Amino acid sequence: MKKHKIFPAIFVIGVVSLCGIQIIQENVSFSPVVVYAQDAWRNEFDDICSRTQEAMLITEDELRTLVERCDKLNPLIQQLSETQKKIYSKRLQMCKELFTFMLESKHTK
Incomplete structure (x- = not known):
């Protein structure tokens, strides 16, 4: 049961991390x-x-x-x-x- 709760949490953290990196990269203009x-x-x-x-x-x-x-x-x-x-x-x-x-x-x- 714990595996089912941990996977979505890790998935959400990963998606948020990637989006955060994307947002930071959009502010830098090359x-x-x-x-x-x-x-x-x-x-x-x-x-x-x-x-x-x-x-x-x-x-x-x-x-x-x-x-x-x-x-x-x-x-x-x-x-x-x-x-x-x-x-x-x-x-x-x-x-x-x-x-x-x-x-x-x-x-x-």
């Missing part, structure tokens, strides 16, 4: 759109900050554009995890400050 969006900000970040190597050769208009791109990218970086946000926002700030400095130095010449 859709191609989300992954692309994550890559898009990173590609933009890499492109902007890679230009610091040639900052002295960039025209004033290009420098203004780079500063604007930094401003547009910053809100996306603020949505990252705390650690990533600290790292990438600091690096972006440093890139922006270099572009701003170069823009000001070219403007005064």
